[in-house]
């Protein structure tokens with residue numbers, strides 16, 4: 038597919054998962070902000086995805102210091118409001134000025150039995166609140182070994198994007214995260230990542246149109262670190278990364294954001 042265009046500004050999103058209380062979150066964002074320069078924000082969208090309990094603290098810090106760091110949530114309810122104990126609605130996240138909500142992360146699919154239908158409802162709830170969903174897709178090791186990764190991922194994509202119109206898909210971010218590469222130290226090769234990300238973009242063009250497909254950012258996730266990000270970002274259809282473990286280390290995450298300075 039076509040190489041990245043200026044309309045696809047790269048996105049580096051740090052998914053902290055269940056790490057960092059609100060005080061630790063403030064300290065981590067302060068360290069990142071101290072290291073990041075204006076030119077970094079110009080080149081790349083940089084986001085942190087803290088636990089719900091830390092979002093308000095991150096917002097306060099970002100607002101007070103006028104930081105260029107964006108932020109989002111790790112999940113969002115499919116419901117608008119009501120008797121859903123423990124859930125957080127998209128409008129609540131919008132009130133905290135979240136730019137993103139991760140939906141369908143493999144850990145949610147695996148430990149909370151989230152289906153493509155639920156993931157789709159969450160993505161639509163986020164979009165209705167003007168929040169960009171980061172829709173995660175990815176195959177397990179058994180599927181990869183059988184060579185079924187593209188079919189598996191495209192089925193998740195079709196399900197996750199159901200009833201989302203073209204004007205909204207442009208604001209959606211897709212994250213390709215092979216489950217076998219998450220937190221394992223195993224990274225997909227750049228070629229593996231490109232194969233699936235290119236297939237995702239081709240499917241977007243089939244479901245919508247070439248223009249929309251060209252605008253959607255497709256991230257890679259799975260053991261991304263400073264040592265492998267440059268080669269991953271050199272792939273035509275990879276527009277950024279959803280970073281887990283390495284995003285907890287401000288020095289490493291800033292290095293990832295500055296992938297252009299690293300050798301491929």
Ligand SMILES: O=C[C@H](O)COP(=O)(O)O
Nearest residue numbers: 052219220259260281282
């Ligand atoms: O959301 C992030 C991904 O699950 C990747 O996590 P990881 O970088 O720790 O492998």
